Amino acid sequence: xxxxxxxLGILEVRGMAALMGATDAMLKATEVRVCGRHxxxxxxxxxxxxxxxxxxxxxxxxxxxxxxxxxxxxSAEVVPRLEENAVQRxxxxxxxxxDAQVGPGxxxxxxxxGLAPLMVGxxxxxxxxxxxxxxxTYIGGALSHVVVRGDVAAVHSAVEAGRRxxxxxxxxxxxxxxxxxxxxxxxxxxxxxxxAPIAVGxLGILETTGYVSAIxxxxxxxxxxxxxxxxxxxxxxxxxVSLVTGALDxxxxxxxxxxxxxxxxxxxxxxxxxxxxxxxxxxxFGGVETERxxxxxxxxxxxxxxxxxxxxxxxxxxxxxxxxxxxxxxYKVGYFLTASVFRGDVRAVKVALEVGATTARQYGELVSxxxxxQPYAGLExxxxxx
Amino acid sequence: xxxxxxIEVEGIAGIIVAGDTACxxxxxxxxxxxxxxxxxxxxxxxxxxxxxxxxxxxxxAAREVVDHVVGAPLNQPEAVCxxxxxxxxxxxxxxxxxxxxxxxxxxxxxxxxxxxxxxxTAPVQVRNVLTVHNRVVCTLIxxxxxxxxxxxxxxxxxxxxxxxxxxxxxIPQPVPEILQTFGAGR
Numbered sequence: 234x235x236x237x238x239x240x241l242g243i244l245e246v247r248g249m250a251a252l253m254g255a256t257d258a259m260l261k262a263t264e265v266r267v268c269g270r271h272x273x274x275x276x277x278x279x280x281x282x283x284x285x286x287x288x289x290x291x292x293x294x295x296x297x298x299x300x301x302x303x304x305x306x307x308s309a310e311v312v313p314r315l316e317e318n319a320v321q322r323x324x325x326x327x328x329x330x331x332d333a334q335v336g337p338g339x340x341x342x343x344x345x346x347g348l349a350p351l352m353v354g355x356x357x358x359x360x361x362x363x364x365x366x367x368x369x370t371y372i373g374g375a376l377s378h379v380v381v382r383g384d385v386a387a388v389h390s391a392v393e394a395g396r397r398x399x400x401x402x403x404x405x406x407x408x409x410x411x412x413x414x415x416x417x418x419x420x421x422x423x424x425x426x427x428x429a430p431i432a433v434g435x436l437g438i439l440e441t442t443g444y445v446s447a448i449x450x451x452x453x454x455x456x457x458x459x460x461x462x463x464x465x466x467x468x469x470x471x472x473x474v475s476l477v478t479g480a481l482d483x484x485x486x487x488x489x490x491x492x493x494x495x496x497x498x499x500x501x502x503x504x505x506x507x508x509x510x511x512x513x514x515x516x517x518f519g520g521v522e523t524e525r526x527x528x529x530x531x532x533x534x535x536x537x538x539x540x541x542x543x544x545x546x547x548x549x550x551x552x553x554x555x556x557x558x559x560x561x562x563x564y565k566v567g568y569f570l571t572a573s574v575f576r577g578d579v580r581a582v583k584v585a586l587e588v589g590a591t592t593a594r595q596y597g598e599l600v601s602x603x604x605x606x607q608p609y610a611g612l613e614x615x616x617x618x619x
Numbered sequence: 620x621x622x623x624x625x626i627e628v629e630g631i632a633g634i635i636v637a638g639d640t641a642c643x644x645x646x647x648x649x650x651x652x653x654x655x656x657x658x659x660x661x662x663x664x665x666x667x668x669x670x671x672x673x674x675x676x677x678x679x680a681a682r683e684v685v686d687h688v689v690g691a692p693l694n695q696p697e698a699v700c701x702x703x704x705x706x707x708x709x710x711x712x713x714x715x716x717x718x719x720x721x722x723x724x725x726x727x728x729x730x731x732x733x734x735x736x737x738x739x740t741a742p743v744q745v746r747n748v749l750t751v752h753n754r755v756v757c758t759l760i761x762x763x764x765x766x767x768x769x770x771x772x773x774x775x776x777x778x779x780x781x782x783x784x785x786x787x788x789x790i791p792q793p794v795p796e797i798l799q800t801f802g803a804g805r
Contacts, residue, residue, distance in 0.1 A: 241731065241735075243728040243731045243732060244728065245726055245727055245728035245729075271727050271750070273726070273727050273750045273752065273754050273755070273756055274656060274657075274750070274752030274753050274754055274755075275752070275753055275754045277725075277726060277727065277754050279727040279728050279731075281731065307726050307728065307783075308726055308728035308729050308732075308781075309728070310728055310729070310731070310732040312731070312732055312735045315735060316735050316738040316739055318738060318744065318745065319731075319734040319735040319737070319738040319739075319745055320731060320734060320735070320745070321745075322745050322746060322747055322748060323730070323731065323734070323745070323748045324748060324750065325727070325731070373752060373753075373754075471656075540655075540658075541627055541655075541658060541689060542625070542627055542653055542655055542658065542660040542703060543625045543626075543627040543660055543689045543690070543691045544689070545703075546625060546660075546691075546693065546700050546703050547625075547691050547693065549697070549699065549700060549703075550693050550696055550697050550700050553697040553699065554697065560697075560699045563702075563703065565655050565656070565705075566656075567655065567656035567752060568656045568657060568752070568753065569655055569656055569657045569658055569753070570655065570656075571655040596689055596691050597627075597689060
């Protein structure tokens with residue numbers, strides 16, 4: 234019966250704390266269930282609930298007032314009697330089908346602008362109280378969030394500690410503690426941490442906008458001191474994070490030099506060092522990939538990045554025509570950013586980059602054109618493009 | 620095929636209109652499209668002359684839908700350039716010969732509500748809803764041309780008041796390829 238006369242409630246907000254808080258409140262308020270969720274970038278996330286008209290109306294009233302407390306409401310609508318064929322081709326339903334379980338305990342969520350403050354915050358959270366990191370993800374517009382679980386008091390103090398630490402190094406968008414999360418909330422949780430906890434020395438975090446500045450910075454980091462590049466991680470809003478580990482002094486020296494190089498090639502958004510990162514934090518953000526590519530080629534690397542596909546393709550075409558360079562691949566960072574990578578001998582790459590930069594500027598915004606004459610071998614295995 | 624044409628716009632409605640116009644203007648073949656999170660690009664190939672003509676009219680048509688439009692030809696393109704087409708055209712997709720309506724706005728919630736309203740006011744089918752990040756969402760509807768215009772009117776009445784509304788377009792007789800390119804199957 235409910236299937237035939239189902240009403241929909243649609244709540245779109247900016248930020249995951251607001252969405253999670255509102256969804257929890259809605260599901261607890263009346264007899265409704267989550268039938269879809271969708272994220273469309275820039276931090277805009279939507280949850281769609283269904284039930285009888287009265288139930289959906291009531292739930293939306295509760296949901297919007299909760300969402301207001303934790304973030305910004307983009308839209309809130311009720312469709313009293315849904316035309317099924319209006320929504321059957323819409324992408325939101327697939328994401329709501331999940332085997333995930335909410336599990337026991339309270340949930341705490343910390344949401345920041347950028348990944349560097351999130352990692353610093355997460356580290357503070359697990360050090361402040363007995364909580365476990367559930368996972369992290371991003372929702373566009375450089376907004377990322379991490380979710381922790383534990384008993385109510387522990388989650389409260391962890392979130393408070395995390396917020397304070399993250400605010401010291403960056404911007405906190407929102408945070409929320411849900412003391413007794415309802416089961417239907419599982420559809421909104423980030424994917425669980427897959428890697429095993431790992432102990433490392435210090436952790437260096439270099440956050441940039443764009444792929445080229447991340448590579449330029451990382452190359453200098455691994456050349457400056459005894460550090461190892463753990464991975465590149467994609468935030469959102471065009472952010473790329475490179476993580477290095479090593480002894481504290483080495484990591485400090487590396488990140489300082491790397492930030493300088495990255496700033497020359499593009500934009501730097503954050504540089505942080507965590508002197509003794511918690512094992513859980515490394516498992517969550519560091520991932521662990523042990524395999525390495527062996528036969529590294531140490532030919533010069535040419536990197537070009539634009540805010541336009543037309544400008545990039547036009548540049549790639551002209552670069553290959555102008556010089557004896559080999560096209561290695563491309564990487565789309567998102568948020569308008571896209572980059573291509575070339576190999577060749579230093580002079581050829583240099584010529585190609587000059588041609589590419591000139592061409593790209595004619596068609597769109599050139600972000601970086603960068604030459605690495607002798608890329609460090611440790612960098613090669615971690616590159617993201619194919 | 621000795622040339623490739625590329626047209627890039629903000630959002631997605633602009634390249635649908637541009638691609639349709641390009642195909643109608645000259646002997647070009649659609650290759651597919653690509654998004655980098657905010658901007659999308661449509662690719663087509665043909666002789667140098669055909670691509671030049673298709674580009675000119677395609678860019679003009681797109682400018683009627685959106686402000687940010689960039690077009691460029693690749694004459695005798697290097698082979699790797701074709702690799703930038705990340706969403707190739709699905710030629711096996713069965714499509715209807717009906718008129719195509721496009722509704723573009725920032726935000727997902729407004730589209731759910733609006734699609735319900737459109738389907739209630741006119742006999743149109745929602746064929747696909749595309750999101751290209753940076754918040755842009757575009758709904759593709761099909762139906763008899765009068766019905767599509769009626770549905771678009773409804774959409775403009777509701778969405779036009781919304782600060783996130785971007786634009787609409789009606790293509791009375793879309794080329795089948797453009798429907799296949801953007802997943803507007805029956």
